[in-house]
Every structure is written in C-alpha cells, then in structure tokens.
Amino acid sequence: MPAAPPAHPSGARPPTLPPDRVPRHVAVVMDGNGRWAAGRGLPRTEGHRAGEEALVEVVAGAIEAQVGWLSVYAFSTENWRRTPAEVRFLMGYSRQVLRARRDLFDSWNVRVRWSGQRRRLWPSVVTELVEAEALTAGNTGLTLTLCVNYGGRAEIADAAARLAAAERPITEESLTADLSTPDVDLFWRTSGEARLSNFLIWQAAYAELVFTGKLWPDVDRRDLWDAIVQYADRDRRYGAA
Numbered sequence: 159m160p161a162a163p164p165a166h167p168s169g170a171r172p173p174t175l176p177p178d179r180v181p182r183h184v185a186v187v188m189d190g191n192g193r194w195a196a197g198r199g200l201p202r203t204e205g206h207r208a209g210e211e212a213l214v215e216v217v218a219g220a221i222e223a224q225v226g227w228l229s230v231y232a233f234s235t236e237n238w239r240r241t242p243a244e245v246r247f248l249m250g251y252s253r254q255v256l257r258a259r260r261d262l263f264d265s266w267n268v269r270v271r272w273s274g275q276r277r278r279l280w281p282s283v284v285t286e287l288v289e290a291e292a293l294t295a296g297n298t299g300l301t302l303t304l305c306v307n308y309g310g311r312a313e314i315a316d317a318a319a320r321l322a323a324a325e326r327p328i329t330e331e332s333l334t335a336d337l338s339t340p341d342v343d344l345f346w347r348t349s350g351e352a353r354l355s356n357f358l359i360w361q362a363a364y365a366e367l368v369f370t371g372k373l374w375p376d377v378d379r380r381d382l383w384d385a386i387v388q389y390a391d392r393d394r395r396y397g398a399a
Contacts, residue, residue, distance in 0.1 A: 160267035160299065163218035172223040172383050179390040181343035183227035184220060184382070185358050185365065188213065190349030190373030197373075203247045208375035210255055214262070219379025220300055221266060223386055227301045229273070229339050231357045235309035238278065249280045252306060256286035260293055267299035273338035274308035275316070303339050310359035313337060337361060344389045346382070348374045366392050 165171075188209060195205030213230065220228045233248055240248075263270055272287040287306060317336040321328045334341070342358055345365040352369045354362060368385040370377070 160297075161265045163221055163266055166219075166379055168380075170380050170383075172219065172379075173387050173390070175386070175390050177224070180224055181366075181386060181389050182225070183229065183340050183342050183361075184225050184344045184346060184386075185229045185231075185339075185342045185362060186216065187231045187345075187347035187351075187355060187357055188374045189347055189351055191375060193349065194373040194375045202244055203251075205373075205375060206248065206251055210259075212374050212377045213255075214259065215378040216382050217263065217266070217268065217300070217302060219382040221268070222379065223383060225300060225386075227303065227340060229303040229305060229342070229358060231305050231308065231355070233274075233306045233308070234356065235275065235307060235312055236356065249283055253280070253283045253286050256283075256290050256304075260286075260290040263290075263302060264294050264297065267297045268294060269297040269299070269301045270294045271301060271303045271338070272306060273303050273313070274306045275312060277307070279307050305357070308357070310354075310356045314360050333360065341365075344368060344385060346370065346385045348372055348377055348381075364394070364396055366394065 191205030191209045192202040193205070194208060195202050217228065232252065237248065238245060260270060270290040270293075272291060276284055283306070287304065314333065314337075317333050318328055320336060321332055326332055337360060339358065339361055342362040342365040345354070345358070345362045346368045348370045350369065350371045366389045368388050370381055370385065372381060
C-alpha cells in the first residue's frame with residue numbers, strides 16, 4: 159500500500175471543498191530562491207537548496223488536497239542565460255534531487271513525468287529524469303510533472319512540428335492532445351511577481367492566476383491550500399456571461 163505523506167507539524171489540514179472546486183491541475187512557478195539567499199547574505203545556490211524542502215512540502219499538500227496534476231517550473235529554456243556557475247549548479251543539483259527524492263515520491267504513489275527539451279541538458283540529468291519516470295510509471299496518485307529545460311513557446315512549436323511531420327491537421331484540438339500536460343486550472347506563482355514567464359502558456363489559457371508574496375523557500379503546503387481556496391472562490395466562466 160502507498161504511504162501517506164506525513165501531516166504538517168502544525169496539525170493543519172487541507173481545506174474541505176466539494177470535489178468540483180478542487181483544481182485538477184495546478185501549475186507552480188517556484189520563484190524567489192535567489193532573493194531568499196541574497197536577503198541572508200548567501201550565494202544564490204543556497205536558495206535553490208532551500209527550495210527543495212518547499213517542493214516536497216507542496217507535493218505533500220497537493221496529495222492531501224486531492225489535486226490530480228502538479229506541474230512545477232524547475233528550469234526554463236531561458237535559464238541558460240544565467241551565469242555558467244549557476245547553470246552548472248542547477249544541472250548537478252537537479253540530478254541530485256531526482257536521485258534523492260524519487261523513492262520518496264514513489265512511496266507516496268506519485269507518478270513523476272518530465273516535460274522539456276533534451277537539447278543542452280546534461281546526459282546525467284536526462285538519465286535521472288527518465289529513470290524517475292520509469293520507476294513511477296505505474297503509480298496512480300498525483301502526477302508530478304517536472305518541467306526541466308522547458309519553455310511554453312518551444313513546447314507549442316515542437317508539437318506543431320510533430321503534427322506536421324505526421325501529416326496530421328494542426329488544430330486547437332490536435333495541439334492540445336499533443337502537449338505534455340492537460341489544461342491548467344490553477345496557476346500559482348510565488349515571490350510576488352505577476353507574470354506567466356512562458357510556463358504552460360497554452361494550457362493556462364483559462365487558468366485562475368494566484369500570486370503569493372512569499373519567496374519559494376519560505377513556502378509550505380498551507381500556502382498551496384490558501385491558493386486552492388482562492389481558486390475555489392472564483393467563478394470560472396470561460397468567456398460566457
């Protein structure tokens with residue numbers, strides 16, 4: 159039997175909501191690691207280290223809230239513009255986190271998936287991503303999509319190219335079906351920034367947007383639950399009156 163994530167130390171529990179008010183797919187921009195570190199006089203890399211626990215916390219909270227899909231922006235196609243030292247750290251650290259946490263996520267019945275481009279990624283990072291996918295492929299709980307070397311525009315362009323190569327019609331329906339994740343219900347970004355930053359831009363066309371002021375390393379599952387409550391209070395009309 160799968161293990162349940164440990165309860166939050168405070169004893170806090172997820173909000174009690176009707177199933178149709180719980181977002182099926184939550185997209186998360188884990189923003190603020192660098193500012194968290196700078197505010198403490200630490201190297202930016204220490205902010206990324208601190209953000210690992212926040213990720214585990216949010217995965218636990220998503221499971222407890224009965225979210226179906228959680229997609230996290232781990233490394234964007236634009237992040238290659240950072241300093242070579244930070245990019246090297248992020249590549250190595252991504253590999254270490256995958257290796258260290260995949261068994262935990264597997265024990266929680268989480269299915270891990272990867273969305274992003276292989277181009278430029280370290281082969282060792284690709285190996286860890288592929289192995290995490292294989293290890294958890296049969297799990298039936300939360301689907302956790304790690305978006306590594308991911309860009310929303312690149313994903314759309316790649317999907318269109320695949321459809322064209324297969325001589326299939328390129329329509330809204332065919333593009334949607336070819337993308338790596340379903341439509342986003344709740345788009346949540348930390349650190350107070352209020353933009354999409356090229357993350358799941360097709361899937362987030364009708365997402366509810368929630369922006370949290372906390373920096374990512376300071377976040378825990380209760381902040382996710384607050385965002386879910388905000389989502390539940392909204393009236394989603396999809397353009398209708």
